[in-house]
Amino acid sequence: MIEFPDLSRLVRPESVALIGASDTPGSIGKLTVDNLVEASEFRGRVHLVNPRRREIGGRVCHPDVAALPEAPDVAVVCIPAAGVLDALRQCAAKGVRFAIVLTSGFSETGEAGRALQEEMRGIARTSGMRIYGPNCPGLTNLADRIGMTFSPAFADDRTSGPLGIATQGGGLGRNILQSGVRGSGAALWASLGNAVDLDVADFVHHMAADPAIRVIVTLFEGIRDGARLLAALRAAAEAGKPVVTLKVGHSAYGERAVQSHTAAMAGSAAVNSAVLAQLGVVEVRDTDELVDVAWLLARATPPARTRVALFGASGGALSLAADLVGSADLEPAELADDTRASLRADLPAFAAVDNPVDTTATTISEPGLFDRALRTVAGDPGVDLVLMPIPLDYAERSATSSRAIAAAQEQTDVPIVPVWMSDRRGPGWQVLADASFCSPRSLTKAVLAVRRWAEYGRWRAAAEAHPPAVPLLLRADEPGTVAALPAVDTEPRAKAWLSAAGVPVPDGEVVQSAPAARAAAERLGCPVVVKIVSSELPHKSDVGGVAVDVGSGAAAEDAWRQVTEHVALKAPHAATGGVLVERMVPADGVEMIVGVHRDPVFGHLLTVGAGGVLVELLDDVQRRLLPVGRPQAEEMVAALRCHALLTGARGRPACDVDGFVDLLVAVSDLVVAHAHQIEEIDLNPVRVRPADGDEARVVVLDALVTVASDGPRDC
Incomplete structure (x- = not known):
């Protein structure tokens, strides 16, 4: 059972000590004091620590932590790296609950820095004091206006909202936070830096229970502890809170950049993506997409089926939007007869009242028509989302339309997504931002956000219908309770073991x-x-x-x-x-590959895809954490590009897909029974033959099983 710390006194402390407080202009110590004392609305007790000052800004300075009048909830450490470990030992001896180490100069600098950071980890482990950082900008609580940070931008980043942000990097995290100016807003931003002790997973778990947060945003450069992350993501899913993540390191170049930045291991991008998707995490590729998707998920929970209505006053923009919606495989809404009749009654005869709904430029001079038509479309029972391209800025006229959009949104649960396409940000843009519309910057970005929103809705519905099993890595089975594994070191022995478990072999x-x-x-x-x-x-x-x-x-x-x-x-x-x-099995049907490997971060994963000579050529595979049940196995097979070959494309006979799914479930069950011993299973090729044949219709032609070289071990 994985346990997470209670971070409530870190996020909302009653007392804070600033170790390294300063009055030197531009110093980290002064910036931190100014943020907590002047720019924050912190109502708790602040203690300053600096042996070379008697007071700063009229506040008493204490010579060291031992001299403090109490053990503060949080100590913010902003002194040079050489003195950090001693300060942390003093904090632990004093009984401080949490330490935020802003200082750099640890694992990101090389071997000597890594050794210092290991000592820091030891302090956390032996004392019970939890450490945040080092090499980080601090912790920003916008819901309560508490800035335990040196960032000079804190005083200006005041937009609070429903997002919870947990990142490893500081610059990109601040970039996400500053999207508040266009209407998103965050309740909490935790930027963990080197994450010597507390990590992103700890804050995902905290945010899953924080009532001020509706959507969790994460940015990873490396994932060290897969079990903790899986447990935190499951907690978020069980709380009904979507998680949107940007994982850096999808290319070899990107992985090298990550390692030089934080000394973190980026991990396998393909495995990371498969695991995140299985847990309902919405993975994105840049910060604009991250903000657009998170804002849309915070605005409304997507249904299992997403039907999109297009609405606007520019026929060209609506045509472009329709093309992009169609290319994204989103479903256009079919407007009801009553909706079209109401639109015909309100709009000019030359307006388009099917989907897309084009009010034409008439609404510029008659804004009331725009207002009524928008409410009519948003109220249609067959519409799940209204996408509104706004290609240009008409100054105050656009502001009038923006106010109508905001008013319409207040009267419907159907999300209205205005897309501000113009480079001019006039008063209409500001009206939308003030009303918490985080307008996407282009139609391409908007349609991608809607697609991600719809995909999450489908995942959520599928998870409710067939709740996913607890990942094997999180199971508490002891090695002594699993079945004994026979010798499987050769192909005949591996096949005998598989055959005894019901897996068909020649x-x-x-x-x-x-x-x-x-x-x-x-x-x-x-x-x-x-x-x-x-x-x-x-x-x-x-x-x-x-x-x-x-x-x-x-x-x-x-x-x-x-x-x-x-x-x-x-x-x-x-x-x-x-x-x-x-x-020899007849060469009809389709050759597939089925494999299991133990990922060093996330544990055992099942891989299925096109096999034989096609495996490297097509790279057509699906991966899932084990165990998988029949619904998940069916989903894996259906998601393959080669699925059409299995089901009988272009006059080919349909293959035994059901039998192949049975094989996947049987392999999953085998690994569950021997999880502490199995390192890898490679079944390639697996011949999936026509379903109407008399002989065996699914057969494993070759099998390789690798066991843990050092004996049974944890999953």
């Missing part, structure tokens, strides 16, 4: 001589496949250890000699255990 025999190969082939029925057996040769074909389509007993004898000679020549030091003679 009939086969292991033989030790050419005559035995002939006899086995004749018993099994030709054609057969002949393969060398060796735990040291996972890729047998690379050394000539495989012969296929062997059509007779005599040919099987020759194949036995052929594969053994090739292996002896190309891999003379490999230990072999005979030859596997296996009945």
Whole structure:
């Protein structure tokens, strides 16, 4: 069971000490004092610590932490790195609950800095005092106007709102926070820096229970503790709070930049994305998208089905919007007859009253028409969202329209999404921002945000219908309670284990001589496949250890000699255990790959995709954390681009998709039973054959199972 700290006294402290408080203009210590004492609305007790000052700004300065009149809830540390560890030890001895270390000079600087940071981690572990940072801009609570930060921008970033922001970086986090000027707004921003102790996951968990926060925004540069993150994201999902994240490090260049910035491991982008999507996290690729999506999710909870209505006064902008909506596979709303009749009654005869609804420029001179028409469209029972392109700024006339948009939104739960496309930000833009419309900057960005909103609605509905299982990494099973794993070091042994669990494999025999190969082939029925057996040769074909389509007993004898000679020549030091003679499965159907691997951050994942020679060529795979049940397995297969091949595209016979799904569930169950021992399973190819055949319709043609080299271990 993963436990999270109670951060309420960190976020809303009653007393704060500033270690390194200063009155030197421009210094970190003075900026921090000014933010907490002058720019904040903090009503608690503030204690200043500086051995070289008696007072700062009329407030008493204490020489050290030990001299403080109380143990404060939070100590903000902004002294040079050389003195930080001693200050933290003093804080721990005093009984301080939380320390925010603003100072840089730790793991981001190299080996010496990493050693200092390890000492800092030890202080947190042995004392129980929780440490935030180091190398961070601090903690910003906008809901209560408390700034425990040195940032000179704090005094100007006053827009509070429903977002909770947890980041590792400071610059991008402030960029997200400053989107408040266009109408978003945040209740809390935690920028963790090097995250020696407290991490993003701790704040996601806190935000899941914070009533001031409706949507959680995260920005990751690296993920160290997958179990804590999974537990925090599950808490957010159970609280009904969407999580929108930007994960830096999708390219090799990006990964190198992340490591040079924070010394954090970026992790596998493909695995990260798969895990986040499985938990309902909306992953985005830049900060504009992050803000647009988070704002839209905070404005309204998306339904399982999203029907979009387009509304505006520019036919060209509406046509462009319609094209983008169609390209994004969003569903256009079908307006009701009553809606169209009301629009015809209000608007000029030349206005368009189907979706898109074009009020034409007439509404410039008659703004009341615009107001009534918008309310009519937003009130249609078949409309889930209204997208409004605003291509130009008409000064006060645009402000009138913006006020109508704000008034209409107050009377409906259907989100209205105005898109301010003009580079001129006149009074109309400001009206929308003041009314908390975080207007996207372009139609492309707006449609992408709506698409993400709709995708989250579908995930939410699917999760309610089939609640996802607890990820294997979070299960509390002890190694001693799992089933014993038989020897699986060779293909025949791995297949025997799979077959005993109900996974279909071809009939086969292991033989030790050419005559035995002939006899086995004749018993099994030709054609057969002949393969060398060796735990040291996972890729047998690379050394000539495989012969296929062997059509007779005599040919099987020759194949036995052929594969053994090739292996002896190309891999003379490999230990072999005979030859596997296996009945050859007809080459109809589709070859797939099924794999399991233990990710170092998130634990076991199941991978399914196009297999055989197509696996590298197509890169068509889906991944899920284990365990997966039948609904999740069906979803994985349906999401593959090669799904059409399985279901009978272009006159091909439909394959046994149900049987293939059964295989995925069986593999998941096997790994759950042996999670502490299984490192990897590679079933490639798996032949998925036509569903109307008489023989086995799903067969594992090759199997490789790797166990943990150091024995059973945690998932």
